[in-house]
Structure formats: C-alpha cells, structure tokens
Amino acid sequence: MKNITASTDDYGYTDYDYGNSSSYGDDAHGDAVAAPCSLKETWEFLGRFAPIAYILVFILALVGNILVLCVIRRYRQSRHSPCSFSLTDTFLLHLAISDLLLAVTLPFFAVEWINGWVFGVFMCKLAGTVFSLNVYCGVLFLACISFDRYLAIVHAINISWRRKTCHAQLACAIIWVVCFGLAMVDMLYREVVEIYGMNRRMCQVVYSQESSQQWQIGMQLVSLILGFILPLLVMLYCYLRIFKALCHATRRQKRRSMRLIVSLVIVFVVSWAPYNALRLTDSLQTLGVIVKSCGLNKVLDVGVLVTESLGLAHCALNPLLYGLVGVKFRRELAHMCKAALGPQGCLGLAGWANGRGSTIRRPGSFSSVDSENTSYFSVMA
Template identity: 65%
Template sequence: MTTTKAYGFSTGMTANTDDYDYLNITEYEDSAAPCSLSEVWQFTQLYAPVAYILVFILALVGNTLVLCVVRRYRRSRHSPCSFSLTDTFLLHLSISDLLLALILPFFAVQWTHEWVFGVGVCKVAGALFSLNIYCGVLFLACISFDRYLAIVHAVQTGWRRNTCLAQVACAVIWVCCLGLSAVDIQFRTVVQLQGHGRLVCLIQYSTESSDKWQLAMQLLNLILGFGLPLLVMLYCYIRIFRSLCSTSSRRQKRRSLRLIITLVMVFLVCWAPYNALKMTDSLLKLGLISQTCSLNHALDIGIVVTESLGLSHCAFNPLLYGFVGVKFRRELAQMCKALLGCVGLPRWTRSQGSSRRTTGSFSSVESENTSYFSVMA
C-alpha cells in the first residue's frame, strides 16, 4: 500500500497530516492498480474555495457586528468588568470566530492556485486555525455552563466582580489552546505535491511516529473539540429546561425549548458528521475496518464537505448567541440609528438622540445584573 501526502483539509488517513490540515487524499493499491485521485482533486478545487469564502464573508459580517455592539456597550460602562459572565465569553467567542474566518482566504488561495505565502505564514495560519477551533467550542461550553449557573442555581451574587474571574478563565482557555496549536508550529511546512507540482501547506510528522501522532491528535480533537463541549452543553441545557418548566409559563417553556434544541442541533449538525468520519478514519488506521478504494474515496469527499460544514459554525454563532438576545437586538438597533443619524440627520437631532440613549436602559438597575448579549437572558 502506497500513500500520498495530503493537500487539503486532513481526513486523517495519511501519516503526515493532523486533524485540522486541509483535505487528505489517500492513494493505495487495491488489487493491482492504485485508486484514482482525480475526481477527489477536481471536486475539492471547485468546492473548497467557494465554501471557505462564503463562510469567511458571513462570519466576518456577523462577528464584526457583535464586536461593535460589545465595544459600544463597554465604552458606555467604562469598566472591563461591567459585563455579565456570558457577555465576556461571547466577546472571546466572537474574537475566536473572527480570527478563524480570517484564516480561510489563505487556504482558498491554496486551492485555486497553490500556497504562495511561505513557510512562516503557513505555520502561523495553521496554528491560528487549530487555536481558534479549540477555543471556539470551549467558549460555547463556558456560555452554556454560565447560563446553567444563572438560571438553575440563580448565582448572581457579586455578578460584576466575578466577570473579572471570567476574563481569567478565558485567558486560561487561550493559553491551553495555544499549547495545543504548538503542533502546527512544530510540524507544519510547505511541500510540493507528488504528481501535481503544487506547493501546499500541511502537517508533516516524522516518519517513525507519524501514525501515533495522528491518532493521538484525532483522539484529542474528538474529546476537546466535540465530545466534552457536547456533554457540557447537553447537561447544562437539559437542567436549564427542567428548571424553566417549574417556573415559567407554557409559552416561555416552548420558546426556551425551541432555543435549546436549536443550539444543540446546530452544534451537532455542524460537527457530528465530521467527527464521525474522523472516527471511521481512526478505525481504518487501527485495522478494524478493511480499506477499499470506494471507502477511501467516500472519506476524502465526505471530510472535505463536513469540515467546511463545521467551519460554518463560526458564522452561525453570532446568530445563535448574539442576535437571538432581545437586549442585543435593541442595542444593535440603537447603534444603527446612531450611525444613520451621523450620516444624514441635523446636529441638534443627533444630540437629542444621544441624550435619550445615555439616560436609557444602560443606567437601569436591571441592566446591571443581566446580560445584554446573552441567550435566555
């Protein structure tokens, strides 16, 4: 059996890629002839750039709006510890998703042409990609856990003071995920594809331990990037719904149930197919599943599609965790009105609008203890 190096999002089937490399195309001998890779290569060239640019645009717009609203709110409070816990986690989630989106055009260029940015940019881009994948899902788990504490256990004592602790928790997450992304700094490089002559940015492990490294990274990705966040979300949201059932009206119960189901289902739809295919690939590596050309072809195509679906989660997060909040939409509307006023309204009208906004809900006692951007706030 002969194996080529990967040149796209990794399927984990080669010995020289990691969980977040870009496509794996595996060539091995079935009977006498090697499997054909031309269909997979042609499909990925057509599909990947379009998918990445679409995710990039949607994530850029959504997360930039979230950051603008958060910045506007923070400037009105004059304190880094004035957010609720969920607002703090949402801020870091938006930063993580935005950084992830900014990496995608580099790999879109790789697919349309080749990697033209050099080894240094390759290492940094790969590290940022892995860093923000891990950070994004862990911040989602933190948001669900904070809502669990606030709703189920009604933990509100010292709310503003505790948000500074949330900043520390976010810093710990960033540092830990940075350590996980060090694999890219160490092993990622630019290589020339055999048979195609194109330069691509990918992980290239040492030949002696490549299979062990790749299986370890796949297992780590499955646990930290999917399994653990999913368990935390399921536990927290089930407890939240049970708590709301005993205290809320029937209409509020239905609305909360729809929201909870939406949050969990979007996470599952985005990441479950990719992780299922990665698990299948791990079983192939362990020899528990027999390799065939058709199975490898299906895995190559499937992981290209499902990984782009997983990446789209960074575009869905602003919709699910920001725009769904009533107070967030209200603040966004006020920001848009202020911008429109600055463009076309007379100065005295803008001054009156600014005065009304300053004395509004920002200074209310309710806004001191509730999230402006939280789900179910």
C-alpha cells in the same frame, strides 16, 4: 519544502484539515500495491467546492462577528459601571474574537485549493496554528457560555460573584493557553509539500514515518475529545437542567427560551458531529480496525472537507445564535445603527429590536431571578 508523492503511503502522514487526501495505494496491512488510488476526480471536486465554501463562511463570519464586537464595544463604552458587563458577555467577546480569527485564515486555504500554497512556509505554519487554535477555543467558549447560563438560571448564583468578570477572564486565559499548546503541533510539523502527479503545493501537517501513526491517532483523539465530546457533554447537561427549570414557567419568553436551547444543541451537533464521525472513521482505518479501500478513502477525502466546512459555518452562525437572538442585544444594535445612519436609515429596526422579549418582569417571580442573573447579551435575554 518537502516533496511527497500522492501515490505512496507517505501521504497518509498528513492529518486531515483543509487539503488532505487519504487515498492510499496500499492494502489492509499497509503494504504497497501496484495500482494506487486515483486522486484526480477527488481533487477536481474539492478544488471547486473548497474555495466557494471557505470564502462564503469567511464573508458571513467576518460581518457577523465584527458586528458583535462593535455592539459589545459600544455597550461597554456607554456603561461606566464595571458590574454591567457579566461573565457571559466576556465569554461572548472571546467567542467573537476566536471566530473572527478563524475566519481570517480561510481565504489562505481557499487560494491554496485554487493555485496551491503560495504564501511560504512561515505563513503555512502561522495560518495552520491560528486555524487549529481557534477551532478549539470556539467550541470551549460555547461550553463556558452554557455553564454560565446553568449557574445563573438553575442555581441563581449570587449576582455580585457572577459580575466579577475576572473569573471569566481567568477561564478564557486558561482556554487560550491550553488550546495554543494543542495548536503548537501545527507550528512544529506543518510544511509546504509538493504532491507529485497533482502539480500543486499544499500546506500540510507532516509527521516523521517513525511517529506518524501515533501522532496522527493521538491528535485526532485529542481533537475529538476537546473539540466535540467534552463541549457537547457540558452543553447537554447544562441545557437539560435549564430546560427542566424552565418547564415550571408558562410565559411566552420561557417557551421561546426552550426552543432556543433545543436549537443551540441541534446546530452544534449538526455542525460538528459529521466531521468528528469521519475523523473517527479515519483513525479506525489507520489502526486497521476498518479495512482500507479506495472507495472508503475517497469518501473520507470528500466527506471530511465537506463536513469540516459545515463545522466552520458554525462560526458564522454564532453571532445569530448567541447575539442577535437577545432583545437587549438587538436594541443596542438598533441604537448603533441609528447613531451611524440616522433615524431614517434604520426605519423598522425599533420594532425588531424590542421583539417579543419586551414584556415587563415582575419582582419575585421565576422570571425575575432569570432576569437578574442573565447577562446583557444572554442566550436567554
């Protein structure tokens, strides 16, 4: 275990994630000053906020994503044809797995804010790696889903090609491998450090003094590009093209799809934009573009963790946004509930499951192309 003094510039060598504080005791040029910034009030607030936020996200994400996985498993078992499971279904499966793995790490960091890190160095490295891996994977799977919807609706890609799930499995495998490579930074550099003056141990990424600034800025830049900018650009392009294509349709189902598209983009931006904006501000401060101050550091300390919790809440919202909005998905969920609880236990679910999307689609219309190429758990279903 390494010791780090909270009142020195060394504490800036840890990157922002779940327990980092950037309250330095230095001036704009990084020279130590006599009176370091106080961390007490900041840590008192974070110690109250973080456990509640992490446990709440954990519970919601656990229930929602397990439900998605159960419905997908039931659907695959009830369909014997391999063609019945499409590309988007595969992406949704991997998204649910990623969000579930991410949620599983949150109780560890909730306990960290209550009693400090008590799980040892190995679990520190493992939990940090799993956390980072699935943050990256989750947003990239969202980009893949939007791209698949774009191909299906705007270009009406041949259904026999799109139903070959090996293409989606290959894309998912590449995403997992690339994101695991990025998450190896946590495996290599995470340590259990003791913060003097705070009387607690924290699981942090700790770089050497020689390479701290380069690594911190580099990883924050990679995180910003792969974890937000690239997925956002893909989603904006794909959904704008889908939105334009759907403007030619006047049916209620299409209007509902347009509202859903807008909701998907807005929720993603609201969830992750504030966190990445603060991370960018921290990088600019580290580079000296923004002058360091105790006030700004306290804002970053509190803001990064609060906005990170907002971003993590996205893994609890994904089952609602990408699963339960689909009529066919709700219908399958109702069947699963009926099989588990009996007809009397699922009163009222039948109407909810059928929803507004039960209108008959006529062959040859724009809707028929949409229907033919839309996956079982499609965003547009």
